[in-house]
Amino acid sequence: MSFEIDTRGQTQSAQPGIEEVMDPAPVVIRENYRGSGKLKGKTALITGGDSGIGRSVAVHFAREGADIAIVYFDENQDAADTRAMVEAEGRSCLLIQGDIRSEAFCREAVSRTVNEFGKLNILVNNAAEQHPQESVDQISPDQLSDTFATNIFSFFYFTQAALPHLQQGDTVINTTSVTAYHGSPSLLDYSSTKGAIVAYTRSLAGNLAEKGIRVNAVAPGPIWTPLIPSTFDSERVKKFGKDTPFKRPGQPCEVATCYVFLASEDASYMSGQVLHPNGGQVVNG
Incomplete structure (x- = not known):
């Protein structure tokens, strides 16, 4: 299956963006992806699960047997479309709308x-x-x-809200970014948060090891979302992803399988690690 695309230089006026209007649409799951019950009987909560990488993770998890809760901001149609995809896999999907900058909302979602x-x-x-700025002094408080x-x-x-419910064998998976490793001159604050996520993942993994709860991360490169x-x-x-060794952006379905692996028993001896689906960029991290 070819994942070559022409992004056509399309733009949208507001973040976090709407998948419904993207042309070409991101590839959510490969037609030949076969679930094998890796996550049967599990429940997953995914923030930003309405579109992009989050949507693809939700559908892959569902195909592997998990029920899904999706947290999203205001993209109601995208969220409804994702729920339909999860339900088409024979699993249940709970939609939770709100602002994850609020600690109270995060507790409510869990x-x-x-x-x-x-x-x-x-x-x-x-x-x-993420909000590009050409200079550090242009980043407002x-x-x-x-x-x-x-x-x-x-x-x-x-x-913090999830920990009382997680047991031995359960997992936390964090999305960081290739920018945590090679930086991004126009995304200074975004890259800084992604670096923080790497340190958070490694530190939390050590903190929860005795409880048997694994903590890992995925650091996507340029993905079409x-x-x-x-x-x-x-x-x-127009140029997005063409500076990678693969000379193209990746698709969400090329990233979501990393989350399936980390969530499943296949990764039972992994914690504090980061996977790098980034089109061949070597980051040594």
Whole structure:
């Protein structure tokens, strides 16, 4: 199956972006992907699960037997579409709308998940925002606060709320980024949060090891998601991903399988690690 695409320089006017209007649409799951019950009987909560990588993770998890709770901001149609995809896999999907910058909302989302499904086994901290600026002095205090609140504070909030429900063998998976390793001159605050996520993952893994709860991360490279046309101008979208060794952006389905692996018993001896689906970029991390 070929994943070559022409992004056509398309843009959207507001973040986090809408997958429904993307053309070409991101590839959510390969037609030949066969589930094998790796996550049968599990419940997963995924932030930013309405579209992009989060949607693909939700559908892959469902095909592997998990029920899904999706946290999203305001993309109601995308969220409904994702729920339909999960239900088409024969699993249940709970939609939870709200602002993950609020600690109270994060606690409520975990509570609703446990009330709906009776348990929580897999927490995927995935939601993020990014706002390019050409100079560090152009990053306003409000932008800095919002980026950190969404991209790293929420990871603490969700983990704190989830921990009383997680048991031995359960997992936390955090989405970091290739920018945590090679930086990004125009995404200074975003890259900083992604670096923080790497340190958070490694530290939390050590903290929870005795409880048998594994903590790992995925560091995607340039992946074709709604965040891209809603972040960058037309010229940058046209070139998106072409500077990788693969000379193209990746698709969400090329990333989601990393989450399946880390959530399953296949990764039972892994914690504090980061997987790198990034089109061949060597980051030595």
